[in-house]
Amino acid sequence: TTPTLVLIPGDGIGQEVVPEAARVLQAVMPALHLVEAEAGWGAFQRHGVSVPPATLDAIRQAGAALFGAVQSPARKVAGYRSAILTMRQALDLYANVRPVHSLPLPNARPHVNLLIVRENTEGLYVGEETSDGETVTAQRRITRRASARIGRVAAHLARQRLTIVHKANILPVSDGLFRDTVRAVVAETRPDLAVDELLVDVAAYHLARTPERFDTLVAPNLYGDILSDLAAVWCGGLGLAPSINLGDGVAVAEPVHGSAPDIAGKGIANPIAAILSGALLCRYVWRNESAASAIEQAVATALQRGAATPDLGGTLSTREMTDAVLAALGA
Amino acid sequence: TTPTLVLIPGDGIGQEVVPEAARVLQAVMPALHLVEAEAGWGAFQRHGVSVPPATLDAIRQAGAALFGAVQSPARKVAGYRSAILTMRQALDLYANVRPVHSLPLPNARPHVNLLIVRENTEGLYVGEETSDGETVTAQRRITRRASARIGRVAAHLARQRLTIVHKANILPVSDGLFRDTVRAVVAETRPDLAVDELLVDVAAYHLARTPERFDTLVAPNLYGDILSDLAAVWCGGLGLAPSINLGDGVAVAEPVHGSAPDIAGKGIANPIAAILSGALLCRYVWRNESAASAIEQAVATALQRGAATPDLGGTLSTREMTDAVLAALGA
Numbered sequence A, B: 001t002t003p004t005l006v007l008i009p010g011d012g013i014g015q016e017v018v019p020e021a022a023r024v025l026q027a028v029m030p031a032l033h034l035v036e037a038e039a040g041w042g043a044f045q046r047h048g049v050s051v052p053p054a055t056l057d058a059i060r061q062a063g064a065a066l067f068g069a070v071q072s073p074a075r076k077v078a079g080y081r082s083a084i085l086t087m088r089q090a091l092d093l094y095a096n097v098r099p100v101h102s103l104p105l106p107n108a109r110p111h112v113n114l115l116i117v118r119e120n121t122e123g124l125y126v127g128e129e130t131s132d133g134e135t136v137t138a139q140r141r142i143t144r145r146a147s148a149r150i151g152r153v154a155a156h157l158a159r160q161r162l163t164i165v166h167k168a169n170i171l172p173v174s175d176g177l178f179r180d181t182v183r184a185v186v187a188e189t190r191p192d193l194a195v196d197e198l199l200v201d202v203a204a205y206h207l208a209r210t211p212e213r214f215d216t217l218v219a220p221n222l223y224g225d226i227l228s229d230l231a232a233v234w235c236g237g238l239g240l241a242p243s244i245n246l247g248d249g250v251a252v253a254e255p256v257h258g259s260a261p262d263i264a265g266k267g268i269a270n271p272i273a274a275i276l277s278g279a280l281l282c283r284y285v286w287r288n289e290s291a292a293s294a295i296e297q298a299v300a301t302a303l304q305r306g307a308a309t310p311d312l313g314g315t316l317s318t319r320e321m322t323d324a325v326l327a328a329l330g331a
């Protein structure tokens, strides 16, 4: 069957970077079939939902989507729910995978090559809060089932070493369950893997100080959210950081950056994060490692040759930056 | 009345650094009266509690303590509770204040001068977890009262700008209460202060990337825990990072580092974090800004002259490092 990708540009610069990433994907996978779908704040204003059912159906059917970015309303809007959270929940995208590689940029730190595997469905993200006006209690849920399945993903993706992140000195029962479940899964499925653990505060310290020491980290939802933004510094900034949300038979890749309303519509957004997110689709969905590596190598080559959008101190437009990647691909 | 300080060396290198920090404090405040008290894992083994009632009484009476470090048992031990958590709760030490200043060290990043004000009593630290074996639910509690009092501390300590850290896009009710309450307190008590806000993941990114941009940050408990460890990178590492836990009329200063069992008993632990924690007592408890500044200046001078313990690549012992600080003090 023809591999199909649902393009969901979303809001702001998502509209600009997603089509460019699609050009790169088509260069490495000429047979790739593309369809478009809506999601985000714009979709909410048009349809009253941030992710229309047709979009969810299209993703389910294709098994793969590339999502740009969504603008969030500054304050709570009745009925609005973040498009990315909606997709994660509706499609049960339970693993958020974020690789952080040093890119060849001036002043960049070399030798970082780590992977953060974040549980993507529970923890504080269950969104259960009760209030009496003076005291609010939010529920943080950790289950054996979700811990086991994220443990399996982490065990599968880790190279030599897996670091389990938790705060079991404060949350011995919930984070203890997470830690012990992941350990058990790893012992069963990857007995060759070295496993260690770090408290989340200590992990933040080491990620900021010596990111080179990490291979793969696995963390509950919010810790993974915080640590993966932090770690994105080492690939050159949020503008260059890719991610992929994985479920069973379905995946949504997305650049880590937001919709950047300040530069939207100017054609100067950096497409690299979206392009690298496309590479993650090649690797994790279509199992096309050579296509994934080709894209990553071309990005490195283009940057090495000095190709740069304004956020990197250059003058290239979004399209010209993509052209530089395509040129490096030999496409 | 004579200012009194309770020294609580605790475990491991706490035993080595606290007496040295006391020497420095006595040099700048000759009238300071010192008493000793027990807490930690050793105390638990001797008395069956990590913080004996006599220790709590001594701190309450003196209003000030310098705490070294405690060793935590590797796995849960019945009846044992972390000494620092016990003191925070029993003495209602509701504000954890951590300044991060660039120190003159080779390869250190200059121009960082920020303060993290962390709510120290609630959030996920309320320690309420329920489990049915498959699902664990932990309670995260945010109250208007605790948010208001940490807001008052932050408003009081901030210089020009206060950044409120939250995750109100995921936790609109609890983190919304925290944010809005802090904003209201600041508007009332420090209308001159510029106030902004950052999501905790974005704050981690900016703290790792451009720490120079921050003045003072205020955060709920766990976010503050994570961000302050991360930020400690910029003062030269955890071995140099001071902190103070503040309540009403009572304070416990503590170096951010742990008991370091690997180097305990060798006389080579770096005393700087403990010495700088002593300076925080001068500033925030005894309102002796000139003593606080004198200590901080002497530490900078000693480091500039090349004084260094093994963790900093030097050969000085704990005592010799302290002597270097005392020499810089002119004491």
Ligand SMILES: CC(C)[C@H](C(=O)O)[C@@H](O)C(=O)O
Binding pocket: A082, A084, A085, A225, B169, B170, B201
């Ligand atoms: C936009 C927000 C809800 C989201 C999250 O917190 O998961 C984002 O920070 C991310 O990491 O994808």
Ligand SMILES: CC(C)[C@H](C(=O)O)[C@@H](O)C(=O)O
Binding pocket: A169, A170, A201, B082, B084, B085, B225
């Ligand atoms: C030791 C631990 C309980 C403590 C905390 O999490 O508060 C420590 O990390 C700190 O920051 O003082």
